Amino acid sequence: xxxxLLRALVAVADCGGFGVAAGxxxxxxxALTKQIQALEAEVGGALFVRGRQGAEPTRLGLALLPxxxxxxxxxDLLTRRAAQFKRGEAGSLAVGFGLSGIxxxxxAVAAFRRRFPGVGITLEDMSSAAQIEGVRAGDLDVGFVRxxxxxxxxxxxxxxxxxxxxxxxxxxxxxxxxxxxxAWLRGRPVVRLTRAKGPGLVRQIELFEGEFDARPxxxxxxxxxxxxxALVAAGVGAALVPAGAADIAAATVRVTPIECDGGxxxxxxxxxxxxxxxxxxxxxxxxxxxxxxxxxxxTDRRDADISDGGSARPPGRAGGPDGSSGVR
Amino acid sequence: xxxxLLRALVAVADCGGFGVAAGxxxxxxxALTKQIQALEAEVGGALFVRGRQGAEPTRLGLALLPxxxxxxxxxDLLTRRAAQFKRGEAGSLAVGFGLSGIxxxxxAVAAFRRRFPGVGITLEDMSSAAQIEGVRAGDLDVGFVRxxxxxxxxxxxxxxxxxxxxxxxxxxxxxxxxxxxxAWLRGRPVVRLTRAKGPGLVRQIELFEGEFDARPxxxxxxxxxxxxxALVAAGVGAALVPAGAADIAAATVRVTPIECDGGxxxxxxxxxxxxxxxxxxxxxxxxxxxxxxxxxxxTDRRDADISDGGSARPPGRAGGPDGSSGVR
DNA sequence: CCGTTTCGATAACCCGGTGGAATGGATCGC
DNA sequence: GCGATCCATTCCACCGGGTTATCGAAACGG
Numbered sequence: 217x218x219x220x221l222l223r224a225l226v227a228v229a230d231c232g233g234f235g236v237a238a239g240x241x242x243x244x245x246x247a248l249t250k251q252i253q254a255l256e257a258e259v260g261g262a263l264f265v266r267g268r269q270g271a272e273p274t275r276l277g278l279a280l281l282p283x284x285x286x287x288x289x290x291x292d293l294l295t296r297r298a299a300q301f302k303r304g305e306a307g308s309l310a311v312g313f314g315l316s317g318i319x320x321x322x323x324a325v326a327a328f329r330r331r332f333p334g335v336g337i338t339l340e341d342m343s344s345a346a347q348i349e350g351v352r353a354g355d356l357d358v359g360f361v362r363x364x365x366x367x368x369x370x371x372x373x374x375x376x377x378x379x380x381x382x383x384x385x386x387x388x389x390x391x392x393x394x395x396x397x398x399a400w401l402r403g404r405p406v407v408r409l410t411r412a413k414g415p416g417l418v419r420q421i422e423l424f425e426g427e428f429d430a431r432p433x434x435x436x437x438x439x440x441x442x443x444x445x446a447l448v449a450a451g452v453g454a455a456l457v458p459a460g461a462a463d464i465a466a467a468t469v470r471v472t473p474i475e476c477d478g479g480x481x482x483x484x485x486x487x488x489x490x491x492x493x494x495x496x497x498x499x500x501x502x503x504x505x506x507x508x509x510x511x512x513x514x515t516d517r518r519d520a521d522i523s524d525g526g527s528a529r530p531p532g533r534a535g536g537p538d539g540s541s542g543v544r
Numbered sequence: 545x546x547x548x549l550l551r552a553l554v555a556v557a558d559c560g561g562f563g564v565a566a567g568x569x570x571x572x573x574x575a576l577t578k579q580i581q582a583l584e585a586e587v588g589g590a591l592f593v594r595g596r597q598g599a600e601p602t603r604l605g606l607a608l609l610p611x612x613x614x615x616x617x618x619x620d621l622l623t624r625r626a627a628q629f630k631r632g633e634a635g636s637l638a639v640g641f642g643l644s645g646i647x648x649x650x651x652a653v654a655a656f657r658r659r660f661p662g663v664g665i666t667l668e669d670m671s672s673a674a675q676i677e678g679v680r681a682g683d684l685d686v687g688f689v690r691x692x693x694x695x696x697x698x699x700x701x702x703x704x705x706x707x708x709x710x711x712x713x714x715x716x717x718x719x720x721x722x723x724x725x726x727a728w729l730r731g732r733p734v735v736r737l738t739r740a741k742g743p744g745l746v747r748q749i750e751l752f753e754g755e756f757d758a759r760p761x762x763x764x765x766x767x768x769x770x771x772x773x774a775l776v777a778a779g780v781g782a783a784l785v786p787a788g789a790a791d792i793a794a795a796t797v798r799v800t801p802i803e804c805d806g807g808x809x810x811x812x813x814x815x816x817x818x819x820x821x822x823x824x825x826x827x828x829x830x831x832x833x834x835x836x837x838x839x840x841x842x843t844d845r846r847d848a849d850i851s852d853g854g855s856a857r858p859p860g861r862a863g864g865p866d867g868s869s870g871v872r
Numbered sequence: 873c874c875g876t877t878t879c880g881a882t883a884a885c886c887c888g889g890t891g892g893a894a895t896g897g898a899t900c901g902c
Numbered sequence: 903g904c905g906a907t908c909c910a911t912t913c914c915a916c917c918g919g920g921t922t923a924t925c926g927a928a929a930c931g932g
Contacts, residue, residue: 217623219547220919234880247920249881260630261829265682266880268928274682275636276629276829283622290618294611295545301604302588308603354593354602501589501604548890562909575891577910594909596899 217258219291222284224251225263229281233270304502306334310356311507312347313339315414315441316491317360319460320374320514328510335503344416351496357504358511362416363490371492372508374515378488379424380459380473382448390454392475394487398428405453406432413439420489421456427486445469545586547619550612552579553591557609561598632830634662638684639835640675641667643742643769644819645688647788648702648842656838663831672744679824685832686839690744691818699820700836702843706816707752708787708801710776718782720803722815726756733781734760741767748817749784755814773797 227237228248238248256263263277273281300306309328313321325339342350347359351369365371381390381397390400411418425431435453438444445465448455462471476488493511495504555565556576566576584591591605601609628634637656641649653667670678675687679697693699709718709725718728739746753759763781766772773793776783790799804816821839823832 217619217626219619222622235878243919244921245880246882246922250919253881258630259626260632261635262827268879270879274827275638279629279635280622280626283618283625287615287618287622290611290615291545291547294550294608294615297611298545298587298608301607302586304588307589307607310603499590499602563907571890572892573909574893574911578890581910596908598908 218254219287221251221255221258222288224248225255225277225280225284226288228252228264228271229273229277231270232272234266235270300334302502304335304504304506305332307501307503308336308338309358309501309503309507310338310340310350312342312350312356312359312361314341314343314347314360315409315417315458315461316344316362316377317374318441318458319463320491320511321360324507324511324514327514328507331510332503332506335506337507343414348494351494354496354499357499357501358493358495358507360491361494362420363492365492365494368496369494370497371494372512373490373492374511375491375518376476376488377491378459378473378476379420379456379486380461380471382445382455382457382461382465383470383472384448384451385468385470387470389470390472392472394424394428394474394476394484397474398425398430401425401430401432401454401456404432405435407436407438407444407447407453407455408434409441409444410437410439414441417458420486424456424486546582547615549579549583549586551616552576553583553605553608553612554616556580556592556599557601557605559598560600562594563598628662630830632663632832632834633660635829635831636664636666637686637829637831637835638666638668638678640670640678640684640687640689642669642671642675642688643737643745643786643789644672644690644705645702646769646786647791648819648839649688652835652839652842655842656835659838660831660834663834665835671742676822679822682824682827685827685829686821686823686835688819689822690748691820693820693822696824697822698825699822700840701818701820702839703819703846704816705819706787706801706804707748707784707814708789708799710773710783710785710789710793711798711800712776712779713796713798715798717798718800720800722752722756722802722804722812725802726753726758729753729758729760729782729784732760733763735764735766735772735775735781735783736762737769737772738765738767742769745786748814752784752814 223241224237227241228234231237231240234248234252235245238245241248252263259276259280261276262274263280264271264273297306311321311325321339325337328335329337340350340356344359344361344365347356347361348366348369350356351359360374362377363371363373381400383390391397408421409417432454436447438447441457441461442464444455444457445461447453449466449468457471459471459473462473465471474487476484493508495508551569552565555569556562559565559568562576562580563573566573569576571579580591587604587608589604590602591608592599592601625634639649639653649667653665656663657665668678668684672687672689672693675684675689676694676697678684679687688702690705691699691701709728711718719725736749737745760782764775766775769785769789770792772783772785773789775781777794777796785799787799787801793799802815804812821836823836
């Protein structure tokens with residue numbers, strides 16, 4: 217039982233004759249004759265009565281037609297779907313993000329969904345290490361991780377993230393330069409993410425604190441960034457968070473990015489770090505390529521916006537010219 | 545999009561590896577590899593991750609699997625159905641019958657349905673001429689008609705039908721010999737089928753009346769045999785009907801076959817005629833062959849019964865040794 | 873009544889796809 | 903480190919299917 221034969225059956229039935237049907241199928245008439253004959257041999261009876269005016273289906277042919285049509289329809293559907301997969305317009309995409317991609321990943325996903333509504337996309341919150349693991353295992357198509365990433369994964373630098381001070385909005389704002397922030401923090405109660413949840417961020421904070429000799433008093437740990445910010449809002453203490461946290465912070469929390477001066481200042485590595493999208497180049501997927509294109513456009517557009525703002529600062533999300541995203 | 549590739553997808557997914565899947569599909573492993581590669585080229589992405597322990601589907605593969613399974617299942621179903629068609633175990637059969645097959649056709653259909661429950665069978669009541677037309681046009685697979693039939697149709701003599709007298713059961717029974725019946729009918733009120741409905745039967749009746757000089761008084765015509773018998777029951781008059789009408793007559797109607805003595809008596813052509821199953825040998829159908837086989841067995845069995853009864857009379861339905869089906 | 877036309881069927885041929893055997897290459901277990 | 907066990911690659915032979923050319927039959931039209 218070959219689908220080609222079913223197509224022949226449907227075509228001849230629809231066109232009412234072998235000649236036109238052959239044209240519709242883009243084959244020669246003898247070929248079509250042979251196809252119908254083959255099908256007739258398979259069912260053991262005539263499918264059409266060949267008359268002067270073309271051919272019309274016998275009862276046997278009529279009995280097979282509905283199922284044949286249905287099958288052909290489904291095959292065509294699946295073929296189209298395969299083509300969509302190939303063009304990246306269908307399928308599924310698993311994107312990981314963590315504290316690093318906390319504001320960009322959802323934007324990218326939203327933009328991607330608008331452009332490719334056929335692709336089911338899942339967004340998973342996980343640490344950079346877990347994302348790299350996931351990308352390697354094939355569970356994730358793309359991850360947004362703190363760079364550097366392992367060399368075996370392809371990467372695209374998406375933005376430069378910086379540390380920021382989260383402090384209650386009703387208090388005096390902290391300084392914006394690294395040295396000032398360190399001094400401001402010294403002895404001050406702070407809240408922090410657990411190392412288990414954000415190993416990269418914790419390491420970054422420790423790096424900053426070591427480099428600038430800030431020695432805050434750690435009064436509370438929390439297992440996610442939202443909670444950290446909530447604790448800050450509650451006045452438990454300040455916190456060092458990624459600047460992107462401004463997007464998810466309550467209005468009563470001030471998020472003040474620390475100036476890093478484009479990485480030229482002393483210890484700027486301790487203040488800012490680069491975030492990249494990573495993926496396994498061995499697992500090529502058009503849907504993923506499309507997603508990466510969207511991400512690229514998104515970062516390019518943002519960079520252009522920043523340039524339009526007149527500031528010469530390098531790509532990064534760190535707010536407007538005043539360097540502070542302030543209280544929202 | 546080829547079903548063969550979908551089969552490969554399903555097989556590899558089910559077997560968890562190329563080697564065993566190739567065995568299940570009865571192809572070599574390289575062939576299967578190429579099939580999967582072809583499918584992967586079509587969807588533009590890997591369908592399986594080939595590991596040390598066989599292969600397991602990627603998300604893309606998993607996305608395609610359900611539809612692939614469904615399609616393969618339907619194809620197999622249709623293939624099996626085609627095989628059933630070929631064996632005559634599925635399909636549809638249109639059987640025509642008229643006054644001639646009034647008792648045999650339903651029996652044959654019932655027996656056939658028992659043997660081949662997969663075949664949808666339709667039984668249509670129509671005149672011999674209409675049946676021959678239908679068989680020629682392909683609307684009917686088999687017809688039960690009064691012989692002779694046109695030479696271009698195949699035929700199988702099924703039984704010999706005879707004229708019978710239908711008379712009210714509460715009256716004196718008519719004679720059973722042709723001459724006696726003719727005398728009995730002379731001047732007697734009779735009911736008859738319209739010529740339009742049963743042209744063959746009417747011709748037969750006229751032949752009988754002419755041959756034996758019966759000149760009954762036609763008091764009423766009716767458009768079907770049931771009505772004729774009902775009118776007889778109501779005492780409107782007698783009627784000449786096929787002997788098979790005994791099977792459909794009410795208990796208050798006596799149906800007395802006219803003796804024909806195996807066709808040796810004078811004018812036996814006027815009393816009895818042969819009924820045959822006819823079909824178009826150009827339209828071969830296994831279902832029809834099966835039906836004809838059932839019909840043949842049925843007639844053989846009935847003939848054997850009659851022989852067992854000790855009578856040497858030729859094949860025919862005409863009752864037992866007493867030659868009368870009498871009042872039921 | 874005979875050509876003409878228009879169907880589908882048949883015959884002969886040819887190409888490309890498809891499968892098979894042998895081999896290679898990678899990875900894991902002992 | 904060697905063998906075992908997967909899958910991938912290569913090469914080749916075959917056949918299934920398509921095409922072109924032609925035929926046969928049936929319905930017109932002149």
